[in-house]
Amino acid sequence: MKSIEPLRCFVKVVEQGSFSGAAKEMNMAISSVSRYVQLLESELNSSLFIRNTRHITLTEMGSMVYRRGLEICTQIDRLGESVAEKRHQVQxxxxxxxxxxxxxxxxxxxxxxxxxxxxxxxxxxxxxxxxxxxxxxxxxxxxxxxxxxxxxxxxxxxxxVEYWLCASPEYICEHGTVNEIHSLTSHQLLKQSAPTGYQGWYFYDEKNRCVQIDTSKGEFSSNASISLWQAALHHAGIVMLARKMIEEDVANGKLVRLLESYRCIPYPQDSxxxxxxxxxxxxxxxxxxxxxxxxxxxxxxxx
Incomplete structure (x- = not known):
């Protein structure tokens, strides 16, 4: 059998009791349904209906084809449902x-x-x-x-991501507080060495004017933020990290936020x-x- 469609049409004709009923159910022309059933009979080389003017009656072969055909169509429908379910399943x-x-x-x-x-x-x-x-x-x-x-x-x-500039109270006590951006150049800076390769911190005022500080000669560098965080907690210098990473330490006094009036990021703002x-x-x-x-x-x- 070259296609399942002739078998579907035949099954539907039997279920509806007429070609017109099957055509309406399948949203097809009656002539198309009739042509599919004739194609199925031709492929099976058997008559499936005893036709008269009032109703259709299945031949013995037609009854067997209906039972097997209904089973096949049901299995194919279930297969399609399983594939669709699998396609949308998240695993x-x-x-x-x-x-x-x-x-x-x-x-x-x-x-x-x-x-x-x-x-x-x-x-x-x-x-x-x-x-x-x-x-x-x-x-x-x-x-x-x-x-x-x-x-x-x-x-x-x-x-x-919102960043904060911070240092430990002990570091500030030893090295002095930071009152302006350019004074950072005289402090020990803990810088990010990756992933961007940018050698600077960027500070923006309320008018979005930018001041860049070169961090290429920072005292300590790492490609891991957690390493810089630990260094700052151990009084090694000033660090710029994501707010969510250090705000608890600022809240409990382990770190002090610096230059709060500026928006700061460790890379250009277009990145x-x-x-x-x-x-x-x-x-x-x-x-x-x-x-x-x-x-x-x-x-x-x-x-």
């Missing part, structure tokens, strides 16, 4: 890489909620403050500052975090739900 592993501070404070809570919704979804998040190359597709999703310009990749901007992934990734339900969840809470235009 499997999604690999994601992100900077430690952003991944642990911002993304992890989202993934915890997502796991409650989709218990068969597994998300492996690797924290790395050094940018990975999304072209190698080692991961499904990448959170990074760089915005690759490629038709093979999609880069969705994420919300800007910001992106969620990067290969085109086609969101065709996979497991990746789509993770992307949608992250962008819903952390996307540049999310509330």
């Amino acid at each position: 499997g592993k999604v690999k994601l890489t992100a900077p430690l501070w952003f991944g642990s404070h911002m993304i992890s809570p989202i993934l915890v909620k997502l796991r409650r919704q989709w218990p068969e979804l597994l998300v492996q998040i690797d924290y790395n403050d050094k940018a990975r190359d999304p072209y190698d597709q080692e991961y499904d999703l990448y959170v990074q500052i760089t915005n690759p310009k490629s038709s093979l990749l999609i880069a969705r901007p994420l919300k800007s 910001f975090l992106h969620l990067v992934y290969a085109k086609g990734k969101t065709q996979e339900p497991k990746c789509k739900v993770v992307v949608d969840a992250i962008l819903s809470e952390l996307g540049a235009h999310s509330r």
